[in-house]
Amino acid sequence: MTILAKDAAVLMDVLANPEGAWSDQHREALEKHTLGGHTFAIVSELSYAADPPAEAEALSIFQSAVGVLKDAGANVIEVSIAPIEKQLQAVTSCMSFRHGVRKYLEGRSADVDDPLDAFETGNFSPQAREAFAYWVSKDKTNCPRYEEDSGRRAVAHELESLMKNTGADVLIYPTWTFPPATRERAVEEYRGDNSQVLAPVSGLPAISVPAGRFESGLPAGLQLMGRRGDEALLIALAHAFQERTGHFHPPLYRGLPAIDQQP
Structure with missing residues (x-):
């Protein structure tokens, strides 16, 4: 931005x-x-x-x-x-947030390898709690690409x-x-x-x-x-x-x- x-x-x-x-x-x-x-x-x-x-x-x-x-x-x-x-x-939104973040973190040096870990340990802004909980609540891995x-x-x-x-x-x-x-x-x-x-x-x-x-x-x-x-x-x-x-x-x-x- x-x-x-x-x-x-x-x-x-x-x-x-x-x-x-x-x-x-x-x-x-x-x-x-x-x-x-x-x-x-x-x-x-x-x-x-x-x-x-x-x-x-x-x-x-x-x-x-x-x-x-x-x-x-x-x-x-x-x-x-x-x-x-x-x-x-x-x-409708396809719940691939967790899957996408995990793929991004693969092979990278990071403290966590799954956004769910960050959520469960409280490693996020308090204002983001509700939205964060929603996006890590499911873990779809088969969301269609835009072309599909x-x-x-x-x-x-x-x-x-x-x-x-x-x-x-x-x-x-x-x-x-x-x-x-x-x-x-x-x-x-x-x-x-x-x-x-x-x-x-x-x-x-x-x-x-x-x-x-x-x-x-x-x-x-x-x-x-x-x-x-x-x-x-x-x-x-x-x-x-x-x-x-x-x-x-x-x-x-x-x-x-x-x-x-x-x-």
Whole structure:
């Protein structure tokens, strides 16, 4: 996770070239894309028609973000995901967390070789107890790969078709439709977020960018979602949004040092 979209571009270029074959694909995209000329589609069910309804302050911040897009020359439309609601609800998480972590820890120097050991010894943040207990409660080893998961791929196909049919370059919606939970009361105050509704289910790329703050000082975000392979475009648009708004969380974050040449 990064605060600046341009830092995400640097990290993506590094992660996409693990063998050291340097590529500036994501950083170069920062200069190729501006907000103007692109079509942003507001997902109604995650924004104005959210259930439960978006809190007024969250909606106001989102509307301000939409205003920034329009002022920059972007085309903004509204779309509905109601036709695929049943498909979204039909996709369920496959409980492969323990199996995946064990595979990752194989051959590595670590104090534990199974996340269940960490849970049973209390080696975790207290705020994570409920979620940790859930994910280590089962140990499935035969979860389908994304390429084999017909439910997730069907959702991705429908969302990409929605973008194609409406001429949308990206889908947008508030990261939260109400204030996020504070660190001190993470479990008690957490009320869900939009980041988990479309992107994890479909496997399509998405990025959240700071969009302002609530009066309480808590951060608000704007999420952009695109087609498969659109990571560079999403990062570039998020960067353009940040450059235009100056929204960065936390305010003292300095970002990565500039990279002027190949390592």
